[in-house]
Amino acid sequence: MIFITIDRSQSISLTQQIYDQLRNGILDKQLKEGEKLLSSRELASSIGVSRNIVLEAYERLIAEGYLEVRPKAGTFVAEGTSLSFIERKKKKDLSKKNSESIKAFIDFKAGNPAIDYFPRKKWAQLSKEICLHSSEEVFGYGEASGAAELRDVLVDYLKRVRGVQCRAEQIFITSGATQGLKLITEMLGKDNNSIAVEDPVTDEMRNIFTFSKAEIIPVPVDENGIDPNGLPQTAPSFIFVIPSHQFPLGGILSIQRRLQLIEYAQKMNCYIVEDDYDSEFTYEGAPVPSIQGIAPNHVIYVGTFSKILSPGLRIGYVILPEELVDSFEKIKWFSDRHTSSLEQLVLARFIKEGYLDRHVRKMKKIYKEKRERLVTAIQQNFQHATIIGKSAGMHLVVDIPGIDFQPALIHKIQESGVKVYPIEQYSLEKGKHKERIVMGYGGLSLEEIEAGVQLLGKTLNQN
Ligand SMILES: Cc1ncc(COP(=O)(O)O)c(C=O)c1O
Known part of the structure; x- marks a missing residue:
């Protein structure tokens, strides 16, 4: 027999707590095959819960084959349920780990x-509607570029809020900006593997480039963003910039510098990769529109819903000049075929029906x-x-x-x-x-x- 303990301060239900302990006890052989369990009434009274809670846990274990009921004899641990042939890994002491990580920083x-502040209710409502009422195709493989509904909505949304100029065919939905940048690096690094990068810059994004063995060319940044006078004399494959709120220094790139960057990209025949990750939140003055809107043929625009909604969604997007669409399509398909269709459809409705504007x-x-x-x-x-x-x-x-x-x-x-x-x-x-x-x-x-x-x-x- 094992001791079942109940912790009412946990968010896990009482039934689940009993189920987990019995199941683990069986797998760990603390409860032997053929061993008789306490009746549901006895166990309930010994641990101070209602009998129904114990019954529910027993029923789940019976349904999953861990327990069996023998008429007039009681409930027993079923045969063939212990992991005798697998040396189970010693479980980490979770309570210790939790108390360490709770060390309140x-x-x-x-x-x-x-x-x-994630809009859980609205998201849940839209998810339910989409899951129940979408056509069957949604549950099959989709396009590498993502759900057409979301790409269509993004064309208008990004034009309105960020001045982005594009057609839906130029948009690829990615698993966050992170995947977008990884795939761009892969695509453009084939012929020229040097990247001009703001210095200082987020290590998270820079590490993507170094991981791809790119040569990093640092370009100084001041309070007004990247200084185009520091750009390299030989063409990099692309220049990575965060013009709307540089990370980490927080500068907003002036229009003069934006134009200088575009002139450089034209002259060197290279791309500007514009990471516009938190541009919706501008508190002083009007938001400065994207560089992409000024020079769509020279800019690859990268955006994300990680900051305005939730990083857990893993939805971002890349907007490409027309000539790069085919290459990117292949690279995205080889990477993960496409980003989850259902979440994209929920997001499309969320934007279309005005909830994103309200949330922002x-x-x-x-x-x-x-x-x-x-x-x-x-x-x-x-x-x-x-x-x-x-x-x-x-x-x-x-x-x-x-x-x-x-x-x-x-x-x-x-x-x-x-x-x-x-x-x-x-x-x-x-x-x-x-x-x-x-x-x-x-x-x-x-x-x-x-x-x-x-x-x-x-x-x-x-x-
Ligand atoms: C500069 C920058 N861009 C984009 C992102 C967002 O990445 P993702 O969309 O993959 O969550 C981050 C994450 O912190 C970031 O620092």
């Missing part, structure tokens, strides 16, 4: 959106408030600090003169319960941004933002 990691408006207000709380907290705690790149997105940069955010200090800050990220971590040319950290606020509550800055202040003042 206030994590100012950039790029974490407020997932607690709501989130903009929420992020704006978080941003203001962070700015105020920084100003109160660090009188000499300068805040950079706060006019859009979900992160900003703090420059504190006289503080060198070297690894030992970052570690000390972390020990106080706060995680911040030094700009140097994202820099190829080291030593230019020692006094700067990036702070993301999208996924934190107002209280966490304030508490986090105060803790940071305490550590830095001791230093």
